[in-house]
Amino acid sequence: MTTMADLATPIMPNWCPGCGNFTIWLSFKNAAIENGWDNTNTSIIAGIGCHGHLVNFTKLTSFEGLHGRPLPLASGVKLANTRLNVFVFTGDGDCFGEGGNHFIHAARRNHDITIMLHDNGLYALTTGQASPLTEHEVKTKSTPTGNPDNPINPLVMAIASGATFVARAYGSDVKQLTEIIKKANEHKGFAIIDILQPCETYNKILTHQFYQDNVYYLEDSYDPKNKTKAFERAHEFGEKKIPLGIFYIEEKPTLESHYVQLESKPLIDIPLDRKNMDNVFNKYL
Amino acid sequence: MPTKVYKLKIAGQAGQGIKSSGLTFARFATRSGFNIYNYFEYPSLIRGGHNVMQINISDGEVSGPSKLTDFLVALNQESIHKHKNSLSEGAFVLYDGASKIKVESLPNSVKLLSVPLSKMAHEIGGQDILINMVALGVVAGMMQGDMTVLQTLVEEEYHDKPEILKADILAIEHGYKYAQENFKDLIESCFKLQNHKKESRMILNGSDSVSLAAVASGLQFSAIYPMSPITGVLSNLAKLQTEFKFIFKQPEDEISAIVMAIGASFAGARSMTATSGGGFCLMTEGYGLAGITETPLVIIEGMRPGPATGLPTWNSQGDLLFVLNAHQDEFPRLVLAAGDLTEAFYMTMEAFYLADKYQTPVVVLLDKNILEHEQSVPKFDISDYRIDRGKMTTEFSPEFKRFLITEDGISPRTIPGVGNFFIANSDEHDEKGFSNEEIENRNNQMNKRMRKLQTFIKNDLPKPTIYGNENADLTIVSWGSNKGSIIQALEEYTNVNYLHLTWMNPFPVDEIINILKNAKKLVILECNYSGQLAILIRQHTGIDITDKILKFDGRPFFVEDIKDIINERLKK
Incomplete structure (x- = not known):
């Protein structure tokens, strides 16, 4: 049993009032309480950005690593201890700027981890520069004449890279996000949730109002196993046209399941003592 | 004779x-x-x-x-x-x-x-x-x-x-x-x-000996991206992983290699990575990450001439100062350099022990000449090796202080999944790992981390080795694979000795001062442009060895070269 109090630390959140991170954090804690995630079974990996501060307010053992590198960290953690639920908290700059290469490869390897993409469409912690997900021609501190670059579509990128669970949620819909987090964790393989997160301070376009006016839920009849359809729907974005829900699910062996050495127990439970290496040494005689 | x-x-x-x-x-x-x-x-x-x-x-x-x-x-x-x-x-x-x-x-x-x-x-x-x-x-x-x-x-x-x-x-x-x-x-x-x-001898190269040492040390996780001259380490580990139940993973790049290994180590696995200078350039940010989060990690750095692609299949000793100084600001790093494949074997085993004991990155520097050249050596003896994880515990403790301020600088260590809570935080942090930018905390944590080096000097720093007669007319100072040719050449002289340096950080300052001050004549040999070991010696001891024989053409010092160098100096 995990309670809200179990997840609390003495540190108060330091996000701006109205920040989309609050409800992402809340949704995650709700899912943790419902599923009993605690320090005996769960670990959190975070990148660097506003999202990463979350480790200080959430009493689950965590690693806040380097900007752009949470995915390799999480890959190592999961391979070392397959018993852990491993959650990666990352931002759109963290994940697709410095972390772009890691994203493609972690997805194609199908590590059994869950990625929470805090997608606010810019770099907030450095006070509002364009990220790889910022729309074309949008003005930011680093693009005063408009963004000359075209954005990455994280859902399309995820499906194309080999992610086996691809979803999008609006961070303020706590109920839906909680459900998706639980499903993403249940899924065996690389699960990513693109979480639309308004940045009240620096993003004057992708606001709470904008999302509330323009998101809709993928219809019940939508089949997330159809890759072609998933690509098609993942391309939708714009006025009244931002679909939310699970776009794509594929059952595929995880990377961890490949290793026979992990079959009986997690790596860290295998004894280290290797006194008898004579057979190997003798091969060099 | x-x-x-x-x-x-x-x-x-x-x-x-x-x-x-x-x-x-x-x-x-x-x-x-x-x-x-x-x-x-x-x-x-x-x-x-x-x-x-x-x-x-x-x-x-x-x-x-x-x-x-x-x-x-x-x-x-x-x-x-x-x-x-x-x-x-x-x-x-x-x-x-x-x-x-x-x-x-x-x-x-x-x-x-x-x-x-x-x-x-x-x-x-x-x-x-x-x-x-x-x-x-x-x-x-x-x-x-x-x-x-x-x-x-x-x-x-x-x-x-x-x-x-x-x-x-x-x-x-x-x-x-x-x-x-x-x-x-x-x-x-x-x-x-x-x-x-x-007696029957093993015949193997340094890549073999390093990978065997890693396995013998209880390696659990390795992530390595291919690059000469450490590719042999990679292929050996890839082959041995199923039998010895550890993981070898080839990642997308060296950044991922070191960070994956840090992740696995955080989770409790004995971890390593290996690379050459070019790959180590990418690893420098992970190097410091292991330092500030106090995550044990063994890094094998195989040197080849650079910069950039350089001479990929040739020999070098050009990464010494790089490895000693890479990454912003400061953290405790243990850096040792092997002189031959047998040293590489025992040093790699030692590196795993020290990484766990001091909870910090340990680099084993090797030159291509060691990694890729075979030598016949007595069979390795691992009977004395004990797996010792240092202050690691899986016991539950409700207020676990992962970064507790201690006298020796080393804190108790725990891992995720055992009930304890802590944050491995790349931000400066307090004793539990919470981000903290207060003056007192910063000073305490920084001092605590750096104190590990003093503890190491007190307890674990070995004395440098001298080969040959103590009272010699000429003392050769060198490191790395030059050792082999020097020792071979030394057989013909009774009045020449060799100071072989293996511990680069911490540096055995007092012993080195003592030896250098008493030497009649000094010459230093290195395979790099500036004489990086000479710079290090001067930095730590104030002693400037002016007679430097430096080569950076990718070729080793041959035994004959050493004899020429000795003969010239004995004549003077």
Whole structure:
């Protein structure tokens, strides 16, 4: 049993009032309480950005690593201890700027981890520069004449890279996000949730109002196993046209399941003592 | 009496099986009771280009490469051109007399062995691919080696490829017979590889010894991206992982390699990565991440000349100051450099122990000469090694202080999944890992981390080794693979000694000052442009060794070079 109090630390959140991170954090804690995630079974990996501060307010053992590198960290953690639920908290700059290469490869390897993409469409912690997900021609501190670059579509990128669970949620819909987090964790393989997160301070376009006016839920009849359809729907974005829900699910062996050495127990439970290496040494005689 | 070393060189075009026949011969010599040192030169190509394998053979110790050759196997014209000026007095030159190879302008003392290698290979039905094996047979015949030893060796190597095995054995036999029948008069003056069984020795290179050491140390996780000269470590670990139940992962780049290894270590696995200087450039941010989060990690850094791509398949000692200074600001790093593959073995095992004990990155610096050159060495002994995870605990403690301020600088360590809560935080943090930018906390945490180095100096820093007579007229100072040639050369002098430095950080300052102050004459040898060890010595001791012999051409110091350096200085 995990309670809200179990997840609390003495540190108060330091996000701006109205920040989309609050409800992402809340949704995650709700899912943790419902599923009993605690320090005996769960670990959190975070990148660097506003999202990463979350480790200080959430009493689950965590690693806040380097900007752009949470995915390799999480890959190592999961391979070392397959018993852990491993959650990666990352931002759109963290994940697709410095972390772009890691994203493609972690997805194609199908590590059994869950990625929470805090997608606010810019770099907030450095006070509002364009990220790889910022729309074309949008003005930011680093693009005063408009963004000359075209954005990455994280859902399309995820499906194309080999992610086996691809979803999008609006961070303020706590109920839906909680459900998706639980499903993403249940899924065996690389699960990513693109979480639309308004940045009240620096993003004057992708606001709470904008999302509330323009998101809709993928219809019940939508089949997330159809890759072609998933690509098609993942391309939708714009006025009244931002679909939310699970776009794509594929059952595929995880990377961890490949290793026979992990079959009986997690790596860290295998004894280290290797006194008898004579057979190997003798091969060099 | 200095050790007598016989020097065989097999040279030809890449793809002619220079390395494989050279290795087979080296094993043959080792099994016959001799010691060997292999030196292999090749360009960064898969086919084409000139390949050379020099096998130094002796019934005493042999530890370094030589310039001179006593027996040259020249498999193409280029081999004659390139090596005719490095033949010793009365050297043998084996070549295909029925081919177009011309053997003009060789020294008069050379004894030519003309053998129709290609014709013989074709007669056996093996085409040119068997030429190296016929040649190997001729060499074995000239040295009157024990054919049963050689046959057993080849059988072990190719037992799963019966057709290759049959052809190889036939080729060797034909070559052997040819030598005995056609060069009766010359055989007597050739080095004799006759069996004199002593203790059986391992024959392996530094990549082998480092990977075996890692496994023997209880390695659980390794992530390595391919790069010369550490690719051998990668392929060994990839092969051994199932049997010894650890993970080897080839990631997308070196950034991922080091960060994955840090992740696995955070989760409780004994972890390592390996790379060369170029890959280490990418790893520098992970290096400091392990430092501030106090995550144990072993890094093998195999040096090759740079910058950038540089000379990918050649030797260097140019990364010393880089490894000592890489990453912004400061964190405790342990840096040690091995002088040969045996040191590399025991140092790698030590590195795993120290990484866990001090909860910080430990770098083992190696040069290409160690990683890629075989040597016959006594079988490794791991019977004394104990797996010790230091202050790691899986006991539950409700208020666990992962970064507790301690006198020795080392805090209790725990891992995720055992109920304890902590944050491995790349931000400056308090004792539990919460981000904290307060003055007092910063000072306490920084001081605590750096205090590990003082603890290390007090408890674990070994004294540097001196080889040779303590009261010498000349003291050579060096490090890395130069050790082999220096020690080999030193056998001929009673008044020269060698200060071999292996601990680069922390640096054994007091001992070094003591040794250098008492030395009559000093010379330092390094394979880099600036004399990086000399800079380090001056930085720590104030002593400036002005007599520096530096080379950065990718080639090692040969035994003959060392003798020249010594002779010049003793004359003065």
